[in-house]
Amino acid sequence: EAQxxxxxRYLITVTGKKLTVTCSQNMxxxxxxxxxxxxxxxxxxxxxxxxxxxxxKGDVPEGYKVSRKEKRNFPLILESPSPNQTSLYFCASSLGxxxxxxxxxxxxxxxxx
Amino acid sequence: xxxVTQLGSHVSVSEGALVLLRCNYSSSVPPYxxxxxxxxxxxxxxxxxxxxxxxxxKGINGFEAEFKKSETSFHLTKPSAHMSDAAEYFCAVSPxxxxxxxxxxxxxxxxVTP
Numbered sequence: 001e002a003q004x005x006x007x008x009r010y011l012i013t014v015t016g017k018k019l020t021v022t023c024s025q026n027m028x029x030x031x032x033x034x035x036x037x038x039x040x041x042x043x044x045x046x047x048x049x050x051x052x053x054x055x056x057k058g059d060v061p062e063g064y065k066v067s068r069k070e071k072r073n074f075p076l077i078l079e080s081p082s083p084n085q086t087s088l089y090f091c092a093s094s095l096g097x098x099x100x101x102x103x104x105x106x107x108x109x110x111x112x113x
Numbered sequence: 114x115x116x117v118t119q120l121g122s123h124v125s126v127s128e129g130a131l132v133l134l135r136c137n138y139s140s141s142v143p144p145y146x147x148x149x150x151x152x153x154x155x156x157x158x159x160x161x162x163x164x165x166x167x168x169x170x171k172g173i174n175g176f177e178a179e180f181k182k183s184e185t186s187f188h189l190t191k192p193s194a195h196m197s198d199a200a201e202y203f204c205a206v207s208p209x210x211x212x213x214x215x216x217x218x219x220x221x222x223x224x225v226t227p
Contacts, residue, residue, distance in 0.1 A: 004156075031213065033213075033215065035217075040122065040219055041219060042117075042119075042203055042217040042218050042219040042220045043157075043203065043205075043217040044217070045214060045215055045216070048213045048214070048215075050213055056213060058214060059214075059216070090156055090157070092157075097212075098145065098164070098207075098209060098212035099145040099162065099164035099165075099207070099209075099212065100212075101147075101159045101162065102157075102159070102215065104149075104156035104157040104158065105156055106155065106156050107155075107156055
């Protein structure tokens with residue numbers, strides 16, 4: 001089944017404890033992206049990647065890191081999480097051309113205490 | 114810089130009534146336009162999109178949207194609401210010269226009453 005998977009689905013952590021949220025897609029998509037969803041703000045793009053080893057900032061990159069060492073995986077790294085990073089995170093992927101449809105993962109709900 | 118505005122954070126419609134969700138964008142060049150739907154506790158899925166060509170776009174589940182350049186709008190409609198349409202709907206835009214960026218509106222929660 002074609003899908004985008006994220007792990008973990010739920011995570012409660014404490015301020016300053018490094019964490020990684022994994023994202024994997026099995027559709028051989030070139031493009032991948034991370035978003036955070038907050039009430040009243042919709043989804044805001046954190047980082048995106050057009051291809052392996054190519055990443056770029058979205059609208060809210062501060063406090064996050066990403067890497068794209070292989071096409072199928074695009075992990076999101078929070079090196080020193082803070083409470084304002086408590087949010088619902090979505091990973092998405094697409095074939096990689098202008099106007100293409102993005103396919104979303106099920107989401108990761110992160111709470112930083 | 115572009116922006117996306119969705120009018121109304123919550124919309125209540127009766128089953129069988131028209132669903133109308135408004136989306137306006139601000140951009141010097143018309144962007145690619147999308148409507149996504151999010152059902153409870155799920156990720157987003159595409160309803161429809163406009164990239165080029167016919168300005169009236171038909172999507173899944175009986176939804177359609179019309180791109181009006183003069184009004185910088187991309188409103189979403191469905192003639193007859195069904196209980197299963199209860200969800201949150203997001204309008205999104207992507208600039209044609211930097212298509213990797215996708216910007217979402219704040220979302221509209223649709224409640225369908227019997």
